[in-house]
Amino acid sequence: MAKIECPNCGEQIETTGSVTACPQCDADLREVMEEVRRQQKAARGDLVRDESVTTHEFIVRTRDLKKIYIMGDMEVPALRGVDLDVRRGEYLSIMGPSGSGKTTLFNMIGGLDKPTEGSCFIEEVDMAQLDAFELAWLRCRKIGYIFQTFNLIPVMTAFENVTLPMIFAGMSSDEMMERGQALLDMVGLGDRLHHKPFELSGGQQQRVAVARSLANQPAIVLADEPTGNLDLQTGKEIIDLLKELNQEGGTTIISATHDLKMIDVSDRIVHIRDGDVERIEKRADLELEVGTLGSEHAPEH
Amino acid sequence: MGDIEAQRARQARQVWLVVMSLIVCGVGITNAMLMSVTERFREIGTMKCLGALDAFIVRLFLIEAAMIGILGSIFGLLLGHLAMLLIFCIKEGFSVPAKMNWLTMLTYLAVGLVIGTVLSLVAAVPPAVRAARMPPVTALQTEI
Numbered sequence: 398m399a400k401i402e403c404p405n406c407g408e409q410i411e412t413t414g415s416v417t418a419c420p421q422c423d424a425d426l427r428e429v430m431e432e433v434r435r436q437q438k439a440a441r442g443d444l445v446r447d448e449s450v451t452t453h454e455f456i457v458r459t460r461d462l463k464k465i466y467i468m469g470d471m472e473v474p475a476l477r478g479v480d481l482d483v484r485r486g487e488y489l490s491i492m493g494p495s496g497s498g499k500t501t502l503f504n505m506i507g508g509l510d511k512p513t514e515g516s517c518f519i520e521e522v523d524m525a526q527l528d529a530f531e532l533a534w535l536r537c538r539k540i541g542y543i544f545q546t547f548n549l550i551p552v553m554t555a556f557e558n559v560t561l562p563m564i565f566a567g568m569s570s571d572e573m574m575e576r577g578q579a580l581l582d583m584v585g586l587g588d589r590l591h592h593k594p595f596e597l598s599g600g601q602q603q604r605v606a607v608a609r610s611l612a613n614q615p616a617i618v619l620a621d622e623p624t625g626n627l628d629l630q631t632g633k634e635i636i637d638l639l640k641e642l643n644q645e646g647g648t649t650i651i652s653a654t655h656d657l658k659m660i661d662v663s664d665r666i667v668h669i670r671d672g673d674v675e676r677i678e679k680r681a682d683l684e685l686e687v688g689t690l691g692s693e694h695a696p697e698h
Numbered sequence: 699m700g701d702i703e704a705q706r707a708r709q710a711r712q713v714w715l716v717v718m719s720l721i722v723c724g725v726g727i728t729n730a731m732l733m734s735v736t737e738r739f740r741e742i743g744t745m746k747c748l749g750a751l752d753a754f755i756v757r758l759f760l761i762e763a764a765m766i767g768i769l770g771s772i773f774g775l776l777l778g779h780l781a782m783l784l785i786f787c788i789k790e791g792f793s794v795p796a797k798m799n800w801l802t803m804l805t806y807l808a809v810g811l812v813i814g815t816v817l818s819l820v821a822a823v824p825p826a827v828r829a830a831r832m833p834p835v836t837a838l839q840t841e842i
Contacts, residue, residue: 500838509747509835530751536834537749548744548837565749609748621838 401429438645441583444576445611445646453520456616456649457483457506463514464501464672475501477672478515483617483651488643490660491653493669500621502669503653507540507619508532520616537565541610545622547602549594555581555605556590562612580608584638600631607638611648618642620652624659636662720817727821731763735829742829743837752830759826760819767818768811775810779803 400411405424417427464476475498483489493499504510505517508524517524519539527535536542549558560577568576581587584604586597594602603623610618620639624632640662642648652659660666666683668675735742742755786794 504835504838507747509833509838533746533749533751536747542744542747542837544744544837546740546840548740550741550744561745562748565754612748 401426401433404429440579441641442645442647444579444583445614445642445648454484455482456485456520457481457651458518458521459502459505459515460518461515462502462505462512462517464498464505464510465513474672476505476512479669479672479674481667481674483649485616485649486643486647487649487665488640488663489649489651490663490666491651491669492655492660492666493675497669498672499653499669501672503619503621503651506617506651507542508535537562538613539616541612541615541618543603543606543610543618543620543623545625547594547599547606547626549602549605549609551594554591554593555586555597558594558605559608559612562609566613568613576612580611581605584608598631599627600634603627603631603635604638607635607642611642615648617649617651620650620654622654622656623652624654624656632656633658720813724817724821727763727767727818728824731759731822731825732828735759735825738829739832739836739839742832743834743839746832746834747837755830755832756826759829760822763818763822763826764815767815770818771811771814774814775807778810779807 400409402409403419403422403424403426405419406422408419408421410419410426417425417430419426459479459481462476462479462481463474466473466475477498479498479502481502491499491502501510505512505524506519508519508527511525519535522535524532524535542548549555550561553561556577559580560573563573563576578587578590581590584607586601586604586608589597589601594605597605603626606623610620618639623639624635627635636656636658639650639652643650643662652663654660660680660683663680666678666680668678745755783795
């Protein structure tokens with residue numbers, strides 16, 4: 398959605414897509430459109446970028462992370478000493494079969510669970526040393542969450558859902574309104590501010606969830622199977638959105654996923670099996686061919 | 699066996715009846731709220747992931763309970779008083795409303811409202827505490 402003015406005749410044009418010629422005087426508007434697009438990109442980057450003054454190169458570090466679940470009188474080791482370093486601005490995917498410790502590792506990084514041994518650092522802060530208040534602060538300001546089941550509050554509108562973390566962060570009312578509107582515009586739901594989750598499709602709900610995760614400009618965004626409950630096409634849109642945020646805003650994204658399409662856009666892929674990191678792959682080294690729907694590539698036989 | 703003793707016995711029975719109904723109501727409220735908390739486990743977990751403190755969750759459920767308590771009390775009071783008026787009118791003729799002390803009835807309405815709301819709040823404390831104790835990781839679970 399952009400309002401541009403034709404430099405020739407001064408006509409105000411509102412457009413959602415790309416307009417190449419002015420409807421009034423038929424002047425070439427491509428340059429104007431480019432400028433608008435550039436401005437929107439910069440604004441998006443400002444919206445999303447984590448402004449905290451840090452020099453940390455590694456935004457998440459784990460050292461010999463171990464977790465043992467006690468089921469009755471049996472000890473089940475879920476993680477057997479995981480060392481992981483996540484760089485700022487990286488897009489990391491954690492892959493592994495169920496029972497591999499993928500979810501446990503995810504919970505550790507996200508501050509949802511405490512390790513039995515070892516430590517996990519977010520921006521050089523040891524999470525095991527934090528008490529309940531500090532952990533809540535961390536979850537509010539430093540970590541954004543995206544869930545497989547969207548997890549929007551059903552009685553609140555999209556706008557209220559996005560601004561909820563801002564309320565917890567103590568943002569002023571004006572700033573909240575401005576930022577909430579800007580975030581929803583960024584994910585493409587600017588005209589659905591006051592819709593409740595049941596009035597939105599699955600993809601739209603996940604977009605609201607993405608906007609919500611960015612509410613307080615977090616250092617990292619944790620996505621747990623974000624495309625799990627979405628069909629191929631909608632899943633692709635969400636993945637494109639996340640990739641855009643990663644590239645333009647420099648948001649660090651860590652996702653736990655089975656989806657090969659998400660693997661396709663990540664910088665590194667961590668494979669976990671039986672509580673150990675099996676291998677870490679760089680996307681550049683992988684040869685992935687992901688099937689696409691529709692007519693993007695002509696089938697070769 | 700005097701008239702006074704019989705009256706006192708009747709009063710005692712009435713008090714016992716009222717206290718019993720209040721206890722039953724309280725248990726019913728606690729049960730209903732506990733069901734609500736259990737069903738909303740994902741919502742509570744998500745809010746904690748967004749930074750909500752335990753005290754916030756408790757306040758949330760107590761405010762809900764207070765609102766339901768006020769509304770329920772008003773509804774019950776109106777219904778109860780209407781029924782009472784009707785019964786007295788049928789028994790002693792339709793001149794009762796004119797002869798009645800409206801001020802006393804208003805006092806009863808106010809007291810009833812307060813008792814109902816307080817009961818709702820007190821009965822909602824165990825479920826609210828249960829909700830506040832839910833860890834944020836429940837947001838990721840697919841079932842309770």
